[in-house]
Amino acid sequence: RKEVEQDPGPFNVPEGATVAFNCTYSNSASQSFFWYRQDCRKEPKLLMSVYSSGNEDGRFTAQLNRASQYISLLIRDSKLSDSATYLCVVNILGGSARQLTFGSGTQLTVLP
């Protein structure tokens, strides 16, 4: 079983739709969680951290469910420019890069 699992998609949604991605992690000791965005053939970019109480950044909402060991990313009113691959990242212990694990990503295409 992978340490961090994501549905690879692709998710194809119309412009303006709401879309949600889930990511599950296997290590209950995981302490830090992040979402990255990666455009085709480009470098990953940190989108947002995920806090225990959930957090929002504009149209993006991230949530953490420790009991079920998953994190989610919700995108509201999706734009064409949201088309990208979204990477879930989990960090065990929070202090060492060695424990940082990337998911393989979920591909999103927003259609006009």
Add this chain to the structure above:
Amino acid sequence: DADVTQTPRNRITKTGKRIMLECSQTKGHDRMYWYRQDPGLGLRLIYYSFDVKDINKGEISDGYSVSRQAQAKFSLSLESAIPNQTALYFCATSDRGGAEPQHFGDGTRLSIL
């Protein structure tokens, strides 16, 4: 100018050759990382460095070596390249605040024939 610069951007070479990938940053960050990305596997950490005198192996360090020549420079070497090292390689940096890489270079697409 990019904050994290990788050279070369693309490289095709033959099995057994020595390859060096270079990374330089203008962020002033202490922490630097080398990752490789393969389809369906996500990014995997090769090596990381928290300062000039600190070098650590990551998940998949076998077959690779690194050098932190200065705070701003972190290079990755493949001493004798093999085809399964064909991948997209990323350098990244972060500041002291967290372990997550915050700034990535544009990547180096490496093909070993």
